Amino acid sequence: MLGNCLENVRKTVPLVHNITNYVTVNDVANVLLACGGSPIMSDEPDDVSDITSICGGLNINIGTLNKRSIESMFIAGAKANELGHVVLLDPVGAGASALRTNTAIELMEKVKFDVIRGNISEIKTLALGSGTTKGVDADAADTVTEDNLDRMVAFAKSFAAKTRTIVAITGAIDLVADEGKCYVIRNGHPEMSKITGTGCQLSGVATAYAAANPNNKTEAVAAAVCVMGLAGEIGVAGMQAGEGNSSLRNRIIDAIYNMDAETLNKGAKYEVR
Amino acid sequence: MLGNCLENVRKTVPLVHNITNYVTVNDVANVLLACGGSPIMSDEPDDVSDITSICGGLNINIGTLNKRSIESMFIAGAKANELGHVVLLDPVGAGASALRTNTAIELMEKVKFDVIRGNISEIKTLALGSGTTKGVDADAADTVTEDNLDRMVAFAKSFAAKTRTIVAITGAIDLVADEGKCYVIRNGHPEMSKITGTGCQLSGVATAYAAANPNNKTEAVAAAVCVMGLAGEIGVAGMQAGEGNSSLRNRIIDAIYNMDAETLNKGAKYEVR
Amino acid sequence: MLGNCLENVRKTVPLVHNITNYVTVNDVANVLLACGGSPIMSDEPDDVSDITSICGGLNINIGTLNKRSIESMFIAGAKANELGHVVLLDPVGAGASALRTNTAIELMEKVKFDVIRGNISEIKTLALGSGTTKGVDADAADTVTEDNLDRMVAFAKSFAAKTRTIVAITGAIDLVADEGKCYVIRNGHPEMSKITGTGCQLSGVATAYAAANPNNKTEAVAAAVCVMGLAGEIGVAGMQAGEGNSSLRNRIIDAIYNMDAETLNKGAKYEVR
Numbered sequence: 001m002l003g004n005c006l007e008n009v010r011k012t013v014p015l016v017h018n019i020t021n022y023v024t025v026n027d028v029a030n031v032l033l034a035c036g037g038s039p040i041m042s043d044e045p046d047d048v049s050d051i052t053s054i055c056g057g058l059n060i061n062i063g064t065l066n067k068r069s070i071e072s073m074f075i076a077g078a079k080a081n082e083l084g085h086v087v088l089l090d091p092v093g094a095g096a097s098a099l100r101t102n103t104a105i106e107l108m109e110k111v112k113f114d115v116i117r118g119n120i121s122e123i124k125t126l127a128l129g130s131g132t133t134k135g136v137d138a139d140a141a142d143t144v145t146e147d148n149l150d151r152m153v154a155f156a157k158s159f160a161a162k163t164r165t166i167v168a169i170t171g172a173i174d175l176v177a178d179e180g181k182c183y184v185i186r187n188g189h190p191e192m193s194k195i196t197g198t199g200c201q202l203s204g205v206a207t208a209y210a211a212a213n214p215n216n217k218t219e220a221v222a223a224a225v226c227v228m229g230l231a232g233e234i235g236v237a238g239m240q241a242g243e244g245n246s247s248l249r250n251r252i253i254d255a256i257y258n259m260d261a262e263t264l265n266k267g268a269k270y271e272v273r
Numbered sequence: 274m275l276g277n278c279l280e281n282v283r284k285t286v287p288l289v290h291n292i293t294n295y296v297t298v299n300d301v302a303n304v305l306l307a308c309g310g311s312p313i314m315s316d317e318p319d320d321v322s323d324i325t326s327i328c329g330g331l332n333i334n335i336g337t338l339n340k341r342s343i344e345s346m347f348i349a350g351a352k353a354n355e356l357g358h359v360v361l362l363d364p365v366g367a368g369a370s371a372l373r374t375n376t377a378i379e380l381m382e383k384v385k386f387d388v389i390r391g392n393i394s395e396i397k398t399l400a401l402g403s404g405t406t407k408g409v410d411a412d413a414a415d416t417v418t419e420d421n422l423d424r425m426v427a428f429a430k431s432f433a434a435k436t437r438t439i440v441a442i443t444g445a446i447d448l449v450a451d452e453g454k455c456y457v458i459r460n461g462h463p464e465m466s467k468i469t470g471t472g473c474q475l476s477g478v479a480t481a482y483a484a485a486n487p488n489n490k491t492e493a494v495a496a497a498v499c500v501m502g503l504a505g506e507i508g509v510a511g512m513q514a515g516e517g518n519s520s521l522r523n524r525i526i527d528a529i530y531n532m533d534a535e536t537l538n539k540g541a542k543y544e545v546r
Numbered sequence: 547m548l549g550n551c552l553e554n555v556r557k558t559v560p561l562v563h564n565i566t567n568y569v570t571v572n573d574v575a576n577v578l579l580a581c582g583g584s585p586i587m588s589d590e591p592d593d594v595s596d597i598t599s600i601c602g603g604l605n606i607n608i609g610t611l612n613k614r615s616i617e618s619m620f621i622a623g624a625k626a627n628e629l630g631h632v633v634l635l636d637p638v639g640a641g642a643s644a645l646r647t648n649t650a651i652e653l654m655e656k657v658k659f660d661v662i663r664g665n666i667s668e669i670k671t672l673a674l675g676s677g678t679t680k681g682v683d684a685d686a687a688d689t690v691t692e693d694n695l696d697r698m699v700a701f702a703k704s705f706a707a708k709t710r711t712i713v714a715i716t717g718a719i720d721l722v723a724d725e726g727k728c729y730v731i732r733n734g735h736p737e738m739s740k741i742t743g744t745g746c747q748l749s750g751v752a753t754a755y756a757a758a759n760p761n762n763k764t765e766a767v768a769a770a771v772c773v774m775g776l777a778g779e780i781g782v783a784g785m786q787a788g789e790g791n792s793s794l795r796n797r798i799i800d801a802i803y804n805m806d807a808e809t810l811n812k813g814a815k816y817e818v819r
Contacts, residue, residue: 257790517803
């Protein structure tokens, strides 16, 4: 049950090391606290090895990457792998610039990731690679819809198998897949796209969930995706006249803070394929 | 009409590349989403050329500048100029340090800006230059008031003509001028100065407005200034007992999120001189 | 009276230069405005000397430190010392990594600090040093409780004497000590630990308070600690159904914005030992 995954986070309070962008970093810290985890941020090459050593999970987010933080991603990733920590990649903007695409791909080559979370464009970019040769996955569509769902589920499973990770593709319909199964999740609300960083927040939460549920990480990541989506629904439902995206940002983090296993089990809308 | 400028932003959803300070960056991202634009942040020299290429506008803000981000400002500025994108300069702290003053002046020399937005001290610093020779503009006063309004309007037009930009000087009374005309705007509320970053937010919004209204950029920047000021008035009017600057920050972004053409046309308080 | 310290901040509006982490920097800026001060941020070596020169206080926070910002801390610290400005050290994560521990210790050797504010683990790390030789303070417990209060008060005074600073050790019970006396403060609420950066915020506020009260800095820092704790109590008391840590963050800053001398004098819970 997804609710168990939530309770394991609140019980074990996983410490998550975040190398993340400075746009949404404060929200990532607060949402990690809200979900029951504990955040620490560090992106200096001389600091990250020590910091990641005291943590249980590592969340690498390439938004606002720079040469210093990129170096730190590789150092922290290697250390986290050595220690058997959960490591997540959020390839923000892969496909939007050569540096972002190449950094994400090189990270995938040199760091063993447990989870990769992105939108369909980012994941498609990683599946195709940065080269000019287009692989079989090139026909992956640009959004996941009810119409192309079978094909996208197959794509997600195939990408997960090829990269030996759990892949979370988030959008109107979310997919969380490993080699063998795919959670198709229909929580969330379009209004969430009007807030900066709900994806970054989810990556932080998913790292905490995977770290606290080492024996069923796929289910844990699916639980994190449901938590975020359900919090979005609760947040939008609570909006008062005159409120907008800034209030909604607060409402979503508040909803995660108040989320319990029962609410999650009742509100999660998913099927496993 | 200013309302048309607003509607063009919501229709075209301009993607704005921001090289901005890490203090207010999250608010800049959320306010860009609130006004109908879309934000992306990048300040790594190896990344900014690709990122700015996919955008419609570039917002350069020199708060918390560093050697890396300064290099990125010049690279991104050159690329945006090459592509004919709207480029805005927010000279945060020009006059407060030699590095900030000199960086702003060098940017003005090497990058063609469409808009420069700052407070009177910052704009005065740019008008006077960093050297010891004081130009004719040296008598520009330190605040724009009803008493010195004629002189300040002339200063704004003269600065706009000399720099071939639209200049927005914001304060108790806001001025938005090009060579030929000056919008004198009386929206806003003093309480806005108790929130960090309303100026940075306005620069993001103004970039989106100018990008979405390429044929009447001066009016578009004036519209953005009215939107921000009017949102401040709506925010302050909505404050409940016990609320302070943190709630007001949310209320202002929410008000921008809910602003429509009718509200703007009714609430905008300006004259053109 | 603590209320006088508050009023001196509102009267003199101290400008505080913050070299601080990018996680909580926006909240630090807004809380400085809320308490009556004025924030400016800069962490570029070529910029910090000019910026700190125009300020009244310097707040050095080593969270998310990097080589560039570390260099800036030493430059700004030297300049602030030269000008007789108040300087505060927030040793975020001292003890969690060698870089953080060593940076904090080297800062203490080369910069004259007026105030050091941290949690007990951080202060204990500074007291013990980074070497392997454990000093007499090694027996300092890991939390301040009613049971070990006498011993912790003695530790705080001894650390203050040895370092010639005012030390603020914050936790469930807060201690603010100089060589001769120790404020034992029982304001605050456990829920505050669910928000990122209340410690960073306090360091900003404490810098403003010390800068505005040069003749009784220990009392001023104690006042700042009471203000923060009392704002936490007011914030928690005001929470509505469905609210969580994101709303609480807003409520605390709002409470500081609305805090006056009378509220502080009535609500402060402290004794001097």
